[in-house]
Amino acid sequence: xxxxxxxxxxxxxxxxxxxxxxxxxxxxxxxxxxxxxxxxxxxxxxxxxxxxxxxxxxxxxxxxxxxxxxxxxxxxxxxxxxxxxxxxxxxxxxxxxxxxxxxxxxxxxxxxxxxxxxxxxxxxxxxxxxxxxxxxxxxxxxxxxxxxxxxxxxxxxxxxxxxxxxxxxxxxxxxxxxxxxxxxxxxxxxxxxxxxxxxxxxxxxxxxxxxxxxxxxxxxxxxxxxxxxxxxxxxxxxxxxxxx
Amino acid sequence: xxxxxxxxxxxxxxxxxxxxxxxxxxxxxxxxxxxxxxxxxxxxxxxxxxxxxxxxxxxxxxxxxxxxxxxxxxxxxxxxxxxxxxxxxxxxxxxxxxxxxxxxxxxxxxxxxxxxxxxxxxxxxxxxxxxxxxxxxxxxxxxxxxxxxxxxxxxxxxxxxxxxxxxxxxxxxxxxxxxxxxxxxxxxxxxxxxxxxxxxxxxxxxxxxxxxxxxxxxxxxxxxxxxxxxxxxxxxxxxxxxxx
Numbered sequence: 001x002x003x004x005x006x007x008x009x010x011x012x013x014x015x016x017x018x019x020x021x022x023x024x025x026x027x028x029x030x031x032x033x034x035x036x037x038x039x040x041x042x043x044x045x046x047x048x049x050x051x052x053x054x055x056x057x058x059x060x061x062x063x064x065x066x067x068x069x070x071x072x073x074x075x076x077x078x079x080x081x082x083x084x085x086x087x088x089x090x091x092x093x094x095x096x097x098x099x100x101x102x103x104x105x106x107x108x109x110x111x112x113x114x115x116x117x118x119x120x121x122x123x124x125x126x127x128x129x130x131x132x133x134x135x136x137x138x139x140x141x142x143x144x145x146x147x148x149x150x151x152x153x154x155x156x157x158x159x160x161x162x163x164x165x166x167x168x169x170x171x172x173x174x175x176x177x178x179x180x181x182x183x184x185x186x187x188x189x190x191x192x193x194x195x196x197x198x199x200x201x202x203x204x205x206x207x208x209x210x211x212x213x214x215x216x217x218x219x220x221x222x223x224x225x226x227x228x229x230x231x232x233x234x235x236x237x238x239x240x241x242x243x244x
Numbered sequence: 245x246x247x248x249x250x251x252x253x254x255x256x257x258x259x260x261x262x263x264x265x266x267x268x269x270x271x272x273x274x275x276x277x278x279x280x281x282x283x284x285x286x287x288x289x290x291x292x293x294x295x296x297x298x299x300x301x302x303x304x305x306x307x308x309x310x311x312x313x314x315x316x317x318x319x320x321x322x323x324x325x326x327x328x329x330x331x332x333x334x335x336x337x338x339x340x341x342x343x344x345x346x347x348x349x350x351x352x353x354x355x356x357x358x359x360x361x362x363x364x365x366x367x368x369x370x371x372x373x374x375x376x377x378x379x380x381x382x383x384x385x386x387x388x389x390x391x392x393x394x395x396x397x398x399x400x401x402x403x404x405x406x407x408x409x410x411x412x413x414x415x416x417x418x419x420x421x422x423x424x425x426x427x428x429x430x431x432x433x434x435x436x437x438x439x440x441x442x443x444x445x446x447x448x449x450x451x452x453x454x455x456x457x458x459x460x461x462x463x464x465x466x467x468x469x470x471x472x473x474x475x476x477x478x479x480x481x482x483x484x485x486x487x488x
Contacts (some may be wrong), residue, residue: 041354051368051371053370053371076370076373076375077372077373078371078373079370079371079373080372080373081373082371083371084368085453086364086371088364090362090364090365090367090368091368092365092369092383092387093365093370093387094386094387094390103372103382104372104373104374107374107378107382108373108378109373149368152372153372154389155370156372156373219487
């Protein structure tokens with residue numbers, strides 16, 4: 001089966017600094033791909049290149065059977081089909097939780113206002129925040145904000161979800177509620193690429209795990225095998241350090 | 245003859261002539277301010293433009309309008325434009341010159357407002373598939389507005405005072421009427437006091453409105469503890485209207 005998204009030989013440089021040096025990565029429909037690796041290995045840059053937030057310096061990205069690397073002015077249309085969740089949530093601070101979720105469907109997709117708000121309410125329930133529709137971002141905890149941010153991304157009904165260290169900025173006690181929502185979505189068959197340091201989540205929810213180092217994929221394997229004793233020494237050392 | 249005649253001041257204040265002149269001052273100020281906001285917003289956006297000539301135009305505009313006296317600009321519009329076949333009534337010249345000048349100062353306010361909206365907010369908006377103008381319209385500007393309300397209030401107060409300049413091109417606003425009235429009977433003290441009372445009434449109302457608007461915008465979300473009303477009123481006059 002052809003993957004939903006496949007990047008081949010992906011390169012990204014900022015001036016002389018080469019952040020991605022030929023990354024090959026793909027994700028199949030319904031799959032949850034977890035990307036791990038030391039900081040500075042290019043994980044976040046990879047995500048931003050995949051949904052064209054950053055122009056790439058070389059390589060190919062095929063999404064839903066279409067080469068999107070040179071999409072140019074069509075990039076926003078492609079981004080509508082790829083949801084993204086950020087480390088710092090980035091909820092729109094002037095809008096309530098409900099309006100955060102309904103904004104893009106109404107303004108970008110041109111959806112009917114009432115229908116969009118109704119759907120937003122359903123999405124809030126889906127992330128276990130049914131009674132927070134009128135709350136503003138500043139009135140929500142980090143974990144709650146991140147769950148609203150997930151609902152906001154889902155509102156565009158994306159074919160693929162990208163999570164960029166979604167729990168790194170959270171208080172430890174709210175990490176669980178966010179990971180749970182992400183796991184539920186993965187179990188429902190949503191396709192996702194998750195950059196995270198949460199190995200527990202990777203063990204529970206990942207279908208495959210990719211280990212990135214110095215701007216390239218150093219190791220990739222199905223989750224069960226990735227966390228087994230067969231993992232290469234470099235990966236084992238990283239896992240040992242992070243789980244110590 | 246008494247040194248001052250309070251009855252005459254009262255008579256002037258309640259005369260149709262002074263009242264109409266005050267309305268004229270208000271009309272000029274509001275029109276020039278609105279025009280200045282539009283010009284300022286345009287300049288702020290141009291300064292962010294990707295095309296170098298657009299940025300260059302914005303910088304040249306700021307250089308020209310901030311680098312010359314507004315009084316010169318006013319007289320220039322009134323006396324030089326007719327040589328090019330553009331004959332505008334005094335009121336139009338006043339609004340045009342003050343508005344163009346105000347734009348050069350408003351640009352900085354607009355720019356700081358736009359910049360205060362974090363890069364992450366734009367990134368999140370783009371990730372939802374918004375085009376550049378949609379990011380501006382639905383995410384950046386609504387948040388920037390809350391930031392620029394206080395300085396715009398200050399500009400309005402400054403503009404009320406600045407509008408006295410247009411008396412030199414024979415627009416019948418407060419100062420010109422007061423001056424004309426006095427020169428007929430040499431009761432300068434009374435006529436100028438009456439005009440001064442009008443200016444004070446208008447600036448005071450504005451300060452109060454501004455203070456309440458700030459409070460209304462602060463309703464949601466966190467911000468530092470509010471200053472007391474009187475402190476805010478004085479702060480508003482302190483930096484209202486730079487020397488031009």
